[in-house]
Amino acid sequence: MANDLSFMGSYSGIDMNTVNSLIEAESGKLVKFTNKQVSLTTEKNAWKDINTRLNSLYEKLGSLEKDETFQARTVKSSDETKLGITAKANAQLGDYSVQVNRLATSSTMTSGVISSLADKTMTIKDALGLDGEFSITNQDYDLKKPEENIATIDIKPEDSLKDIVGKINEKTKASGVQAKIVDKQIILTDTKMGARTFKLNAVNPEDTIIGDLGLDINTSVDAEKPNVGLGQSSEITVDGITITSDSNTVEDAIDGVTLTLKTLSEAGKPMTVTVKEDTAKTEKAIQEVVDQYNSILAFVGEQLSVGDPSAEKNKTGALVGDSSLMRLETGLRSLMTANVNNGSTSVKNMKDVGITVDREGKATLDTKKLKEALANDPTAVKNLFFTPDKTEPGIEGEPAVKINEKNGMAQKMRSLIDSYISEKTGIITNKSNTFDKEMKDISKSITSFNERLEKKRSNYIAMFTRLDTVMMQAESQMAYLASQFNPPSSK
Structure with missing residues (x-):
């Protein structure tokens, strides 16, 4: 091949530059393959990002089902150096007078x-x-x-x-x-x-x-x-009632509250334990849902954007025109504004807890209104997101049956999200598999196309080398004939 390359063009003038130009002219389709690969990769990555964002929203919505999100408590001891205190979500609200009369000891x-x-x-x-x-x-x-x-x-x-x-x-x-x-x-x-x-x-x-x-x-x-x-039991007085315990950690004196006895109280100076509702945890959980919802809507909007069609170099979103993504956007926005059939007359939609959605789909939380709704009926607020199970009597002596209609906003939104992010049957999984298959097919096509180009290159080299050979032979024959018609003169 090296000798052929060095010989090619000696007579015809057709060298490797000519061959390369011919091959380049035929490689235009390869650019289309490469561009398609880049486009598919961009689409796959966009859906991967959407999947991550949806999964985060799914988890944040799940926190609204937990009792502790709506029954959190703040607790305070008037003297933490003498009396430590913690409370469970169901701790009884109120102010309690606690006098530590004796600490427990061991034998x-x-x-x-x-x-x-x-x-x-x-x-x-x-x-x-x-x-x-x-x-x-x-x-x-x-x-x-x-x-x-x-x-x-x-x-x-x-x-x-x-x-x-x-x-x-x-x-x-x-x-x-x-x-x-x-x-x-x-x-x-x-x-x-x-x-x-x-x-x-x-x-x-x-x-x-x-x-x-x-x-x-x-x-x-x-x-x-x-x-x-000989060891002794601890003794405390709570609101005038004396309680003893074989520990300095007393859990049953106040319902849902654990007292940690550190030192004795001063005589006649009881400490005060205060248990209040903690709405900050509920507000934070709902605000995180609103923020994540807005993040998803904004990102989806970017992916579906058609840009400015009149612009010379218009830039569109990676998933512009994708019907699956458009259905997701519509579904999320619809659920944020729909009424919920949860049996409540005071809290039946997002507006009732301070969540409003503008014409662009962006949600805003009014914390003042949320606090009012929580103060009036925290259970109704929770049921707005997750409706509780219903129990229906069994037929003809059969046991009662629990039915969850999943009418809550969070339940419906999680169901919608799951249809997209499910690892086995989700829309994003199916799309990802389709992208992988298409990219694999394109890779095969590129490999096959490159092989054909290389074969054409070899054919061009062989053809033009033969042309130079023929031209060389023709020149030799012409020289011979010329020598016959014009014999050299004798001296």
Whole structure:
């Protein structure tokens, strides 16, 4: 081929520039293929962006179904340093007077100075030379499940005080008792609060290991003994009613409210707990829906825009004229302005909660009107977005049947959105698959077209090379004939 290329054009004057011009003239269709690929990619990416935006709106609409969105509470303690407070969505509203009279504590047992450590040169890491076994049980001990409620501690001569405490704590889950070291003394503490007891028993009655550790043998926590302290319950007074609890976290004193007791109240100076409705969470959730709806409508408008047809270089949207996208735009706008059959007379459309839509489809939220609607009937506002299930009696003794008519605006809009974003049957999924197939077919066509062009290029080169060969041969023959008619003169 290299020799053919160097020879081509020697006589005819037709060189590679001529061949390239011929090929370029025939490659116009390739540009159409490439432009179509770019157009399909742009359309696919536009639908991908729409899918992301619709999915976000779908999730934000879903938050309007949750009770906590409409039943949020704000809680306040007049003194957070003494009384912490949290509230559930269904907490009872009101102001409560709370006096903390007593904090809950756990039962404890202290060993005192262990004789083996009386020597000041000994540390808690030195071996004590003690040998024996003892068990720990608390008042939750159940004879039916001794393996779950009894802990046996096996002490070896090489164990230090730190090792022994570690062994006790390894069995805390079974015994319910924790151990720690303070000034070379063991302090045993019940993991639960209140006036509870726990016992230490020697596994071998003749074993002195418990006494060697400075603890009481075969005894229980008793407030009258100097080395033990019986725990106590907490006590609070709420609106004049005294309540006790085996914890400093009290959950049942005020319905839906958890009180965390930190310190005692000053005598005669109760703290105030205030539980109010928190409409900020509801407002935020609805505002996010409105904002996302506007974002989608604006983006869809850009994709459907025909631009300015009179402009010389008019720019249109990537999906101009797409009927599926036009149906989506119309459906979303319609749902934002339609009445909802939810059985409410006070809240039946978006206007009733402060949402208005202009002629371009853009929505605006009037928070003042929304607050008024929430103050009057928060359940009706919620039912505007999600209608609750209806229960109809069964036929001829059959059980009752729950029916969800899905009349709420959010329910209908989520249904519309799902028809587009469903991974299996959604319109966008089907379009994406179609785009992929078309682009794959175009890629095959481009490959085939390029192969044909290369074949034509080779044919042109061969044809023009043969032309030069023929012209060379003709020139040679003409020279021969000329030599015959005009023989060289003799001297």
